[in-house]
Amino acid sequence: MNLEQSIEKQYDIMDVSLLAGKIMLESGAETYRVEDTMMRIAASYGIKESHSYVTPTGIMFSIETEEPTKTKLMRISDRTTDLKKVMLVNSTSRRISNGELDVPQAYRILKQIDRSEETYSLKIRIGAASIASGCFLLMFQGSTADFIPAVITGGIGFMSVVYFQQLISIKFFAEFMASFIIGLLALLFIQLGIGQELDKIIIGSVMPLVPGLLITNAVRDLMAGHLISGLSKGAEAFLTAFAIGSGIAVVVTFL
Template sequence: MEKTIEKEIQLLFDICLTAGRIMMENGSEVYRTEDTMNRIAANAGHPDSVTHVTVTGIFIGLRSMPYTQLENVTERRMNLEKVAAVNHLSRQYEQQELSLLELHQKLKKVDVETPSFPIPLQIFSAGIVSCTLMYIFSLSMQDFAAAFFVGMLGFTVSYLIKKYLKMKFMDDFVASVVIGLSAYLLVSLQLASNIDNIIIGSVMPLVPGVAITNAFRDILAGHLISGMARVTEALFVAGSIGIGIAMVFILFL
């Protein structure tokens, strides 16, 4: 009997920790992750669950039993498709459309099979984000086209470095240097007119806007440790971008 209970609790913990890890690795707020984990545990017959979520680790335990487990959060990226998928599965389980074992299997599938947007589409979208700011700063078609291509180039460099070198913050630094050099060359060759506008537009796909927003939402929700950790990480990213651009200005302007 005790072994059966232990197996059920272990399965529940695996499900909650898997759901929490997927959400935290892909850009969810702390309070949303804790709420999802507690709802899964409550619907499994354990409303006395206790969860503690940070950006680097997830804890879950039961007040009525001496069981506690920890899951490491080793990656941080933005894929809100996975966050939405986990939320959807937890609601399906709440409505008894899924069993606990089926929920576990579907969460594992979400973790490895959830599709993301194709890389060419992401690169093209980065160009669109970059060039649309030219409507605010300048109506020059030269700057519009330059920001489009420089934004795509910067995003591509960032993606390749992140994929192959896997050095944190180095992708943003190198991408910003490439953006600054490209903008400088285009203006020098008189293919564009305003280097500042092109750089401002082209770095927009690299700016950690969602991370900063989630950081302040966590702080306002009372999760000070996670909020400050995310703010610090976002500041490092912003600093990497700024230093890369500054180097180009110091060396060439």
Template structure:
């Protein structure tokens, strides 16, 4: 009876670690490798894991049934990924018991995002303005890109919370960025629409998703790589469509 309980606790621990990592934007192969390492540390050397962007499946042997959990929300939180990696290394070195590791993982899962929303908006605004300069823009357009980039990220975060339709938030945020850029041009506060618009949408671009898609494909995880690539392409299309609509109907 103790052995079954130990196996059950190990499976739950592996699934919890994989869930936290996948929800935080980790690569598929990293999630699978972490789960297998944790299972091996607790004596389950014959475990197998299968991870996609929306599902985690884990099995210890032919005698135990495979368990599955569904991932519905995904974001980017590299701090949580680093925390789970640190916990898995402590487990592998024998420094943590299953119970203590589960407590730390639950704490990491429930922890809020490392930066509050005002800080994220300020960072997005500054990033947008800097991208404007990097793309060959002029300093007089710096304030316009600063305001439009911050407003775009704020709109994206707010819409993600109230609308469950995928890609709608990115489209609407890009549309807002395009409208603000046009408004600045009309009001004489900006001069180059293309530089302002391109710089301001950069915080919305799914850069980490594109990187993970390529890394998963290179690691042989074709299903995850293709699905993440499609997700990134659709997000990029939504951003481009938002700017295009602003140009077509309001220019």
């Protein structure tokens, strides 16, 4: 293999590592897991020393060879929760480590994972959010008479946050409006005599919007020593909680 082919192969390995890291980070994986997976993939293809630096909004990856150090940067703009994609990338990484996949095969598989649709359709996610809202109400010792109002309110609230995120890219605005709508609907059910406990209906309905995975990842990143990622994810979780609380507060205070 001549020098030009060697350099081209190294860049291909970097592309595979970066693509794996991009999919995992966009799907809700922890920072340390993303960095570890990228370096393991590079090591499996013969890169003796590699370095990755991951934040919630970007990935930098470099490899050290006999030639000058090569570095690539990838911007991350969209983040969601899709743990199935994280599992698929982990499975692909293990196959790479076992020597089952060469570089082109691994890149092709990762591209298919990246292009695949979300694990569950919007209807299923709205239905799950609705049922979860009712179950959360019961978990917080709410009355069974409020189960249906919580199911309806939680489902419409989750549907609202999806709609507003498509309408405008500002996540804070979407979460604020969704919680505002939840507060209005809960208040409407109380005034119509369908619901009994306003606070329990609201608490159950907003739970699907609470950034539980984000908070968990923030704590795990901080414990693993990734201070920048941990603090930024914590700040994002705080803004989400503030948006939810503000939307409910507006309804309770002024209506």
